[in-house]
Amino acid sequence: MISVNGDIKKYVIIGNGTAAAGCIEGIRKNDANGDITVISEEKHHVYSRPLISYYLEGKTDTERMLYRGADFYEKNGCKVYYGVKASGITSAVDGNGYTVALSDGRSIKAEKICVCTGSRPFVPPFEGLGSVVNKFSFMTLDDALGLEKALNELSEGVKKPSVLIVGAGLIGLKCAEGIYEKAGKITVCDLADRVLSSILDAENASIVEGKLRERRIDFLLGNSVKKFSAGEALMNDGSIVKFDVLVLAVGVRANSEIVKNAGGNVNRGIIVDTRMRTSLPDVYAAGDCAEGYDSSIGSNRVLAILPNAYMQGFTAGVNISGGDAVFDNAIPMNSIGFFGFHIMTAGSYDDVCFCENRDGAVRKFFVKDGLLKGFMLIGSEERAGIYTSLIREKVPLDSVSSDFAHNIASNYIFSAEIRRKRLGGAV
Numbered sequence: 001m002i003s004v005n006g007d008i009k010k011y012v013i014i015g016n017g018t019a020a021a022g023c024i025e026g027i028r029k030n031d032a033n034g035d036i037t038v039i040s041e042e043k044h045h046v047y048s049r050p051l052i053s054y055y056l057e058g059k060t061d062t063e064r065m066l067y068r069g070a071d072f073y074e075k076n077g078c079k080v081y082y083g084v085k086a087s088g089i090t091s092a093v094d095g096n097g098y099t100v101a102l103s104d105g106r107s108i109k110a111e112k113i114c115v116c117t118g119s120r121p122f123v124p125p126f127e128g129l130g131s132v133v134n135k136f137s138f139m140t141l142d143d144a145l146g147l148e149k150a151l152n153e154l155s156e157g158v159k160k161p162s163v164l165i166v167g168a169g170l171i172g173l174k175c176a177e178g179i180y181e182k183a184g185k186i187t188v189c190d191l192a193d194r195v196l197s198s199i200l201d202a203e204n205a206s207i208v209e210g211k212l213r214e215r216r217i218d219f220l221l222g223n224s225v226k227k228f229s230a231g232e233a234l235m236n237d238g239s240i241v242k243f244d245v246l247v248l249a250v251g252v253r254a255n256s257e258i259v260k261n262a263g264g265n266v267n268r269g270i271i272v273d274t275r276m277r278t279s280l281p282d283v284y285a286a287g288d289c290a291e292g293y294d295s296s297i298g299s300n301r302v303l304a305i306l307p308n309a310y311m312q313g314f315t316a317g318v319n320i321s322g323g324d325a326v327f328d329n330a331i332p333m334n335s336i337g338f339f340g341f342h343i344m345t346a347g348s349y350d351d352v353c354f355c356e357n358r359d360g361a362v363r364k365f366f367v368k369d370g371l372l373k374g375f376m377l378i379g380s381e382e383r384a385g386i387y388t389s390l391i392r393e394k395v396p397l398d399s400v401s402s403d404f405a406h407n408i409a410s411n412y413i414f415s416a417e418i419r420r421k422r423l424g425g426a427v
């Protein structure tokens with residue numbers, strides 16, 4: 001595809017994660033020749049971020065963590081700047097597109113930009129944090145490599161190092177699982193009164209907590225660190241936790257500044273429409289940095305999950321290169337495993353709840369206005385795909401098999417006819 005000024009189109013993708021990979025593939029759907037430049041702060045080929053805990057467990061290695069094959073950029077004709085940050089975007093002086101400033105002092109021209117900068121760990125200003133020597137976040141492959149090195153080095157002493165993880169959300173708990181074999185005592189604390197508080201209710205959270213406690217992971221909930229001093233944390237309740245290694249997994253913040261500083265609209269993330277356009281002309285955004293449409297609530301919010309990052313990136317790529325794609329059925333979804341115990345959640349937890357407790361699994365379904373709005377499946381992922389389609393496609397429950405509660409209990413939500421029609425007889 002040739003741009004208006006007769007040149008090959010110049011795309012710049014800022015960031016090099018899943019959303020960026022989706023964007024490259026979206027562009028190449030329409031434009032085989034456009035010039036794609038990727039600015040990658042991390043020095044790594046695109047990898048699957050959720051696998052960093054599996055890396056620590058020894059279940060994968062850096063080669064198998066690649067999100068796309070080693071020849072991905074070459075095959076797609078992309079130039080990648082590794083270990084460089086885009087520090088700002090400004091309208092080009094000649095009025096044609098943008099200039100992207102890089103942290104190493106260089107700058108590059110862009111006609112179209114897709115911002116795929118993800119998020120960064122939020123680190124609260126804990127008193128005494130500076131005195132902690134071995135402290136880590138748990139977001140990147142380099143975090144995992146650094147944590148592994150510290151645990152290995154400390155293990156050369158008499159005993160395995162004890163670890164304090166601040167944050168009992170997905171990232172903190174995946175870290176606990178990842179370091180389980182390498183660490184001695186693991187303590188996880190959180191100001192919230194339960195684990196995975198953003199996706200689980202108290203009942204289900206306590207089941208998950210119990211499963212982790214069985215693995216000698218200790219929890220201090222409704223409690224957090226008041227003050228650090230070398231090797232110990234004074235907790236809000238006055239207790240003291242001694243540790244060799246600290247992991248901070250308190251939360252994340254969208255990397256949205258690049259658009260904000262250029263005058264674009266930003267809230268908790270970069271505000272995008274269902275075509276991933278920002279408020280700046282020819283600037284798109286995708287993934288964890290973006291606040292896109294969530295069909296489960298009918299408004300925008302950051303949905304920091306991998307499938308969303310890919311779909312947003314792909315949609316942006318198609319549109320940025322002259323095609324027309326809309327991504328308007330995103331919903332929150334989480335599929336997580338801890339030591340083989342599975343949790344799947346999706347949608348919102350509105351209105352009437354149908355609950356079933358069977359065979360060691362708890363299934364909760366939330367129904368509003370005749371539609372399935374959300375679910376929590378604890379200890380089972382059975383038929384999660386079907387339930388997710390019901391939410392995503394807003395299928396009226398009276399169009400599926402007769403009594404919903406009965407059908408939930410018997411796990412046959414779809415009538416045979418609907419199953420054939422909607423799922424091609426796949427179930």
Ligand SMILES: Cc1cc2nc3c(=O)[nH]c(=O)nc-3n(C[C@H](O)[C@H](O)[C@H](O)COP(=O)(O)OP(=O)(O)OC[C@H]3O[C@@H](n4cnc5c(N)ncnc54)[C@H](O)[C@@H]3O)c2cc1C
Pocket residue numbers: 014015016017018019020039040041042048049050051052053084085086087116117118119138139140170171174175255258286287288289303304305306307309334335336
């Ligand atoms: C431990 C962990 C476990 C997870 N588990 C799951 C899971 O089970 N399921 C799930 O769906 N999701 C999971 N996630 C979330 C998922 O990994 C993210 O939603 C996804 O990786 C987001 O992709 P992204 O491309 O938007 O951002 P990222 O993958 O974060 O990529 C953004 C990249 O942009 C770079 N960057 C930032 N600013 C700049 C700049 N100015 N210039 C150049 N480069 C820049 C960053 O360094 C980064 O490399 C997990 C995340 C973590 C940390």
